[in-house]
Amino acid sequence: MTSDDKARTGPDPAGFGPAVAHHAWRLSGRIVAGVGQLLLWILTGIGALLRPLAARLGARLNGGGGQAPVPGPGGATAPLPRWINTWREISGSWYFAPLTGLALTIAALAELAPREDSPISRAGGFAVAATLPLVWRRESLRPVAAVVLSAVAASLLTRQTPLVTTSFAALCTLYALGRRLPRQSTGVLAVGSVATIAVVYLATRTLDGIPWPVPIIAVLAAIGLGDARRVVESAGRTEAAAAERTNETLTRLTAVQREQAVMRERARIARELHDVVAHSVSMIAVQAETAPYTMANLSPEARAGYTEIAKTAREALVEMRRLLSVLRADAAPGPDTANSPQPRLDRLPDLIEQHRGAGGSVDLAVHGDPRALSTTVELSAYRIVQEALTNARRHAPGADVHVDLMFLPDRLAVRVRDGGGSARTQVPNRDDPHSRTAVLDPAGPTAVDGRTRLEMPEPGGGHGLVGMRERATMLGGRFSAGPATEGGFLVEAELPLTREGNSDRGHGSQVPPGHRP
Numbered sequence: 336m337t338s339d340d341k342a343r344t345g346p347d348p349a350g351f352g353p354a355v356a357h358h359a360w361r362l363s364g365r366i367v368a369g370v371g372q373l374l375l376w377i378l379t380g381i382g383a384l385l386r387p388l389a390a391r392l393g394a395r396l397n398g399g400g401g402q403a404p405v406p407g408p409g410g411a412t413a414p415l416p417r418w419i420n421t422w423r424e425i426s427g428s429w430y431f432a433p434l435t436g437l438a439l440t441i442a443a444l445a446e447l448a449p450r451e452d453s454p455i456s457r458a459g460g461f462a463v464a465a466t467l468p469l470v471w472r473r474e475s476l477r478p479v480a481a482v483v484l485s486a487v488a489a490s491l492l493t494r495q496t497p498l499v500t501t502s503f504a505a506l507c508t509l510y511a512l513g514r515r516l517p518r519q520s521t522g523v524l525a526v527g528s529v530a531t532i533a534v535v536y537l538a539t540r541t542l543d544g545i546p547w548p549v550p551i552i553a554v555l556a557a558i559g560l561g562d563a564r565r566v567v568e569s570a571g572r573t574e575a576a577a578a579e580r581t582n583e584t585l586t587r588l589t590a591v592q593r594e595q596a597v598m599r600e601r602a603r604i605a606r607e608l609h610d611v612v613a614h615s616v617s618m619i620a621v622q623a624e625t626a627p628y629t630m631a632n633l634s635p636e637a638r639a640g641y642t643e644i645a646k647t648a649r650e651a652l653v654e655m656r657r658l659l660s661v662l663r664a665d666a667a668p669g670p671d672t673a674n675s676p677q678p679r680l681d682r683l684p685d686l687i688e689q690h691r692g693a694g695g696s697v698d699l700a701v702h703g704d705p706r707a708l709s710t711t712v713e714l715s716a717y718r719i720v721q722e723a724l725t726n727a728r729r730h731a732p733g734a735d736v737h738v739d740l741m742f743l744p745d746r747l748a749v750r751v752r753d754g755g756g757s758a759r760t761q762v763p764n765r766d767d768p769h770s771r772t773a774v775l776d777p778a779g780p781t782a783v784d785g786r787t788r789l790e791m792p793e794p795g796g797g798h799g800l801v802g803m804r805e806r807a808t809m810l811g812g813r814f815s816a817g818p819a820t821e822g823g824f825l826v827e828a829e830l831p832l833t834r835e836g837n838s839d840r841g842h843g844s845q846v847p848p849g850h851r852p
Contacts, residue, residue, distance in 0.1 A: 436470030443500035450496065461490035465501040469508070476515055483508045491535045497542065506557040513561025514568075521562045528554045593801075600802040604809065613655060620648035679713040680740075683720065687738070690724045696735045697724065703742030712830050715806040716740070716749050722803050723751035723826040731755040734823065746812065751826040752819050803828065 425431055443462040464486035468479040487505040491497060509528065513521050532550050535542055542550065623645035627638045683699060690697045720738055727736045734754040741748035800816050807814035812830045819825035
């Protein structure tokens with residue numbers, strides 16, 4: 336057949352019917368979607384109008400603000416959360432299903448009593464079969480649902496008068512099935528329930544007094560609510576599992592970052608102390624090597640001892656250089672390297688002036704008898720003050736800072752307090768006065784003036800609280816940092832003095848007594 340023949344005969348009659356059915360199906364879908372969108376707009380508008388009233392009602396029921404239950408005077412909670420919590424406890428208990436199942440059975444018999452002369456009848460059997468199995472619905476839901484729904488359907492098909500109690504039992508069973516079954520099985524259940532209602536309407540006159548849309552809507556609503564509850568619970572479990580995985584990942588990441596920060600800081604301290612220790616060991620080696628030439632009448636044993644001391648000192652220098660090369664390979668050097676001269680306490684006034692030049696207010700007070708200390712003690716004290724001033728400039732700009740150096744007989748105490756800022760609280764163990772380490776306050780981060788000071792190295796190469804603690808514990812001292820009782824942020828360190836430090840007067844530095852720049 337040519338195109339002209341097709342044009343003369345018109346469209347193919349065999350394909351006209353399916354095309355019309357397809358277009359009708361699409362049109363019906365669009366109509367349903369339009370009606371649903373219109374209803375959605377209406378519900379959205381009603382919700383917007385009722386939102387202030389709902390918020391006020393929620394605030395009254397929740398005890399203020401519409402938020403989570405807030406304990407009231409005497410420890411009481413708002414009425415709605417109190418009843419909700421009580422209901423959750425009861426519904427989650429093991430005896431909830433038996434009690435409700437028996438209550439429905441008794442209610443069904445009580446509803447049937449005025450209609451029957453004898454409690455033992457076919458209607459009574461159907462009523463008991465439709466309610467009593469709900470006692471075991473938690474242990475065996477599907478068999479119980481089969482018995483309940485079959486009993487309700489059989490009572491309707493045998494022209495028994497429907498009871499409110501058995502209808503409620505059937506809807507509860509459909510809700511429980513919708514909550515437990517997967518989506519495909521829920522759809523099959525909805526289709527089967529609607530088909531059963533249609534058969535009852537067509538085959539019997541049991542439901543003639545009820546408009547047919549009512550039972551269909553009730554059945555679909557019960558199944559839909561159960562399915563929606565299942566989706567919400569599944570989403571909640573998924574979200575909780577994802578949050579738990581995220582928390583675990585963040586915890587591991589934080590632990591790794593903290594460990595890396597400690598290792599970097601230890602490497603930095605080792606690089607800084609390299610020159611100090613290397614100078615001392617070099618002096619030991621030089622003096623041991625020159626002693627046999629400068630001292631007369633040495634015995635062979637003494638000469639051998641000096642030679643062994645010099646050899647050991649040289650080997651120690653070689654091992655130190657190897658260790659330093661490993662540390663430099665593991666951690667990139669910061670702005671302060673071991674090649675630069677290490678600061679001591681005599682440079683504290685310059686550090687104070689730098690802080691003032693940056694817009695800060697600081698004063699330095701020295702207590703006790705200032706004296707020369709070992710290089711490591713003075714370097715650690717200087718770095719602790721330096722980092723404390725850096726934290727004050729960053730987290731409490733413009734705050735007054737007080738620096739106190741206390742020369743005690745057996746230790747050097749450093750105390751730096753600023754007038755504002757915040758910190759992640761870290762306090763020493765007050766119950767153990769001999770403890771050399773600090774413990775983290777379980778309260779977690781403490782915010783003051785809207786700022787947070789973390790126990791991590793400062794960006795840009797700073798040491799932070801980690802570096803200050805490592806310097807103190809390296810010398811066997813104590814360190815604490817956290818909000819001060821009188822306000823602001825307080826850093827305290829105690830650095831014990833060694834015999835070498837007390838005798839190291841040739842290289843020491845002094846801060847004038849009572850100096851207050």
